[in-house]
Amino acid sequence: MKRAAAVVLAAVRVMLVVLALGGVARADETKMVGVITKIDIAGQDAKVATATLRDVKTDKTVEITVHDDLTLDKFKDHRINEGDEIRCRYEVKKGKNVSTYFRKTAGC
Amino acid sequence: MPRPIAALLALTALTSLAGAPLARAEDAQQQKIDDLTKKVEALEQRVKKDEDKSLSHWLTIGGDYRFRIDSLGGSVPNYYQYTGPTSMPVAAPGFDPKNDTLMTNRFGLNLKAKATQDVSISARLLMYKVFGMETSAPVNAGFFADRMQTLDGTIGHVPIDNTLRVDQVYATWNNIGGQPIWFSVGRRPSTGGSPTHVRQNGDRPGNGGVPGLLVDYAFDGMTLGVAPEIDALPGAFGKICYGRGFEAGYGSGSNSLNDTEMLGFQLVPVDTDPLRIDFQYNRGFNIFDNPNAVGNQLGDMDWIGVGLLSTLKKVGPGNLTSFASGGLSMTHPNGNHALLAGAGSPDSGAGLLVNGPDTSGHTGWSVYAGLRYDLPTGTKIGAEYNHGSEFWMPFDPAADDMWTSKLGTRGNVYEAYLIQELPLQPISSFNAKTFVRLGYQYYDFTYTGSNNWVGAPVKISDLAASPMNAQMFAPLKSAHDIYATFEVKL
Numbered sequence: 001m002k003r004a005a006a007v008v009l010a011a012v013r014v015m016l017v018v019l020a021l022g023g024v025a026r027a028d029e030t031k032m033v034g035v036i037t038k039i040d041i042a043g044q045d046a047k048v049a050t051a052t053l054r055d056v057k058t059d060k061t062v063e064i065t066v067h068d069d070l071t072l073d074k075f076k077d078h079r080i081n082e083g084d085e086i087r088c089r090y091e092v093k094k095g096k097n098v099s100t101y102f103r104k105t106a107g108c
Numbered sequence: 109m110p111r112p113i114a115a116l117l118a119l120t121a122l123t124s125l126a127g128a129p130l131a132r133a134e135d136a137q138q139q140k141i142d143d144l145t146k147k148v149e150a151l152e153q154r155v156k157k158d159e160d161k162s163l164s165h166w167l168t169i170g171g172d173y174r175f176r177i178d179s180l181g182g183s184v185p186n187y188y189q190y191t192g193p194t195s196m197p198v199a200a201p202g203f204d205p206k207n208d209t210l211m212t213n214r215f216g217l218n219l220k221a222k223a224t225q226d227v228s229i230s231a232r233l234l235m236y237k238v239f240g241m242e243t244s245a246p247v248n249a250g251f252f253a254d255r256m257q258t259l260d261g262t263i264g265h266v267p268i269d270n271t272l273r274v275d276q277v278y279a280t281w282n283n284i285g286g287q288p289i290w291f292s293v294g295r296r297p298s299t300g301g302s303p304t305h306v307r308q309n310g311d312r313p314g315n316g317g318v319p320g321l322l323v324d325y326a327f328d329g330m331t332l333g334v335a336p337e338i339d340a341l342p343g344a345f346g347k348i349c350y351g352r353g354f355e356a357g358y359g360s361g362s363n364s365l366n367d368t369e370m371l372g373f374q375l376v377p378v379d380t381d382p383l384r385i386d387f388q389y390n391r392g393f394n395i396f397d398n399p400n401a402v403g404n405q406l407g408d409m410d411w412i413g414v415g416l417l418s419t420l421k422k423v424g425p426g427n428l429t430s431f432a433s434g435g436l437s438m439t440h441p442n443g444n445h446a447l448l449a450g451a452g453s454p455d456s457g458a459g460l461l462v463n464g465p466d467t468s469g470h471t472g473w474s475v476y477a478g479l480r481y482d483l484p485t486g487t488k489i490g491a492e493y494n495h496g497s498e499f500w501m502p503f504d505p506a507a508d509d510m511w512t513s514k515l516g517t518r519g520n521v522y523e524a525y526l527i528q529e530l531p532l533q534p535i536s537s538f539n540a541k542t543f544v545r546l547g548y549q550y551y552d553f554t555y556t557g558s559n560n561w562v563g564a565p566v567k568i569s570d571l572a573a574s575p576m577n578a579q580m581f582a583p584l585k586s587a588h589d590i591y592a593t594f595e596v597k598l
Contacts, residue, residue, distance in 0.1 A: 033283060056225060070342065070380055073421075078538035079312075083164070087288060089337065106335030106345055107228075107282040107290035108297060108316025 029089045029100060036082050037061065041075050049075050051102075053086060064090050066099045080104065170218040170537060175594045178510050180207045182251075182551075182587035187571040188578040193454050197578030205584075210246060210510065211239035212267050216275070218598075226283045230297075234264035234275035242269045251582055252512035253560035254505035259399050261325035261353065265299060265506035275299075275326060288337065290315070293330040296351065298323055299506045302386065303417050303431035304515075306480050307490055308508065309527050309543060309595070312419075315345050318372070319388045321433040321476050321494075321515050322413045324504040327351030327370065343379030348372070354396050365402055366394040370503070384417040392503065395460060397562060403447030406460035406562070410438040411502065426483040433476040437501045439561075443467045446562045456580075458563035461499055466564070472500030476515060486529035486543070494521050498555045498565050505559060511551060511587045516559035519568075520552040536598040544594050551587040 034053030041049035049066045066072060074080040089101035159165055182205050188197035214236040222228045238246045244258050247267050258268055264275040278294025302313040304320035315333055318324075329351030338344055354368035372390040379385075390411040396402040413435035420428045441460035447453045457463060461470050478492035496502075496518045507513035514521040525547035534540035555565035556579055566577045568585050 033286075073381060081538055083168075085282075087283075087337070101337050101339070103335075103337075103343070104314070105282050106288050106315045106333060107280045108230075108278075108292055108314065108331065108333070 029091045030097075031087075031089050032062065033057070033085065033087050033105060034062065035085050036080070039075055039080075039082060041072070044076055046072065046076075048072075051075075051086070051099075053088060056085070062090075062097060064088060064099050064102065065096045066102055068099070068102070071099070071102045166222040168218075168220040170220075170598045172214075172216045172218075172595065172597045174212075174214040174596075176212045176214070177592050178207070178210045178212075179590040180210060180510060180587070181205070182511070182584045184251075184582050185568065185571055185585045187583055188575045189582075190578040190580045193448075193457055197575040199572075200582070203582075205249065205251070205582075207246070213237055213239065213270075214267075215272070217272070223279075227279065227281050229279050230276065231274065231278075232276040232297075233272045235270055235272045236264055236267045237270050238267045241267075244268045247510060251584055252558060253562070253581065254507075254513055254516065255511070256581070257400055259325075259505060261327060261399075262506040263326070265324075265326065265508065288335040290333050290335075291331070292316075292333075294328070296327045296329050296331070296349075298325060298327045298329070298349075298351065300324065300508065302384070302415060303433065303476075303478065304507070306417075306429055306431060306478060307492060307523070307525055307547070309488065309529075309545065311539070315347070318349070318374070319386055319413050319415050319433060319435075320504075320507075321415065321435045321474060322388055322390060322411045322502050322504075323370075323372075324502075324507045324513065324515070325351075325353075326506055327353065329370070341377050343384075344377050345379065346373075346375045349374065353392070354394075354399060354402055356402075366405060368396050368399075368402075368405065369393045381419045381421070384415075386413075386415045386417075388413045388415075390503075395561060397444075397446030397456075398450065401450030403450045403453060404444045405442070406444050406446065407442040408440040409460070409501070409561075410436075410440070412436045423481075426481055429480040429482070431476075431478055435474045435476075435500075435502060437472045437474075437499070439469050439471075439499070439501070441467050441469065456562070460561060461501060461557075461564060463564045470499035472518075473497045474500045474502065474515070486531060488527040488529070490525050490527070492521075492523045495519070496558070498567075501559075501561050509549065510589050510591070511549075511584070513559050514549060514551065517551055517553065518556070518558045518565055519554035521549060522552075523547060523549045540596075540598055542594075542596045544592065546592050547590075549587075549589040549591075551584070553584055553586065556581075556583040 032055050034055045036051050037054050038052040049072055051064045051066060052061055053064055054061050085105045087103055087105050090097040090099050185202045187200055189200040190197055217233040219231045244267055248255050264273050276295050276297055278292050280290055280292040282290045297316045298318045301317040301320040331347050331349045333345055333347030335345035349372040351370040352367060356365040356367050370390055370392050375387045377385055392409040394405040395409055397404045397406055415433040417431040439460045441462050445459050446456045448456050462468060474496040476494040480488055480490035482488045494515055500518055502516050504513040504516045525545060527543050527545045529541055529543040532542055553568055555567055557565045571577055571583060
């Protein structure tokens, strides 16, 4: 099992480095984890949607504007639904919280 | 006093006299508004509390039902039948096994319960049986190692009986330390992995699961994963997986068995609709000879795989899904031989893809590719092909194929299918659907021993050439399966 332990350690190191490189939000961004309470999207051709998230830590609700096609597709075909927990980053533009990262919390 | 001033004073006096009750009315009205606001807030709190306690807040129920009918046929050439370590093999004439109709019921119940913040339990209960039978005998016909008996990791994935069994149950701790890190432990979702979900009309894989080409087995184990937020790598994640395939128990002075274990590392640098890339490395330690009666352990194995999966929208009138996977398997035999029937039974003379005193390691390879075109009418047309080399040996015994796991075939397998979703409004969930599936599989075996890690493969065309090429299982040269299903997903 020594070789196995070495493989695990190497993999953990890779994961920690990747996490350190990727886990930092920009200064003008806010990060949150929240549960979707409402999704507003106007049909299959919509180019924008609004998701209301309830922050799991503060219980406050935040409206997030979503523009990116990958997330819009997931709204449209219900791969992301109300009740899903989301890890989100957003920045304020013209008074709106515009999503820069919107993804179901990871896990299995 | 001038008259206008006197009039103004008189008006002011009158106004103040009249204003007093007006102000009192305004105060009362404000009080009412304040009271109402408090009541609404209290009501909101109560509604929220009720919502938080409601089943739908913490429990998700899903599942599926499948009726399937298969029509199976095959061809066994002349060969020599192994009859034991001390007796000569006997010549066996070829024959054509056939089953016109084999019907099965499969029912799955999925539960996901949020227990506390960041911790949930997921479970899948599964019943899978043959029409008219309460045993697995009709599908354990003696041709392939993965269908000779029901294993711990195939239970519920090959038809057995009408018992609803725990196919999966695991607890997941998400958002560890506020980071996108998770730990998950239990009976794993290590079956039906990407891209085998495409032909099953299943959901696209998330962070769970394993590459279908390398592993399809219900493991008890655990995972530690991370999904970093890297803008240039959307959907990226990596995880370390561990599974135990055999527990040796307390042992005694005469027990030399070790636990059989699997360690894996998966890296998915991109996971989007247009492109998903996965890399997987696994190592299996102390591979058992027969998982239901372990007599000996034959050595270690390594697996490496890479997979690409893509869904492109609006390619013509519909969407196009395509995939390609490649894999390598490498054996490290330890010189031990499988015993014929567990501890103390005779030596079979066969080791980890080797025979006799040979302790050579062997590398096998495989490719798996497919396409599916989805029309707006709910019609999905797909085709798949896979090829495995002489020494290809994945860990796929729980695969959803009747003859044997097609991805473990040493030879070629061709499959074509048509799925028709019924235009019915979903009720139980947004993704509920009902569909029928028609398919055809053709197996063209080049070497013996598909999905069997015991003994050296023999070229099918050499089977009758020498008693030295004797086989324990009747070797199929070719096989086909015409199948149809009626499936409901909740």
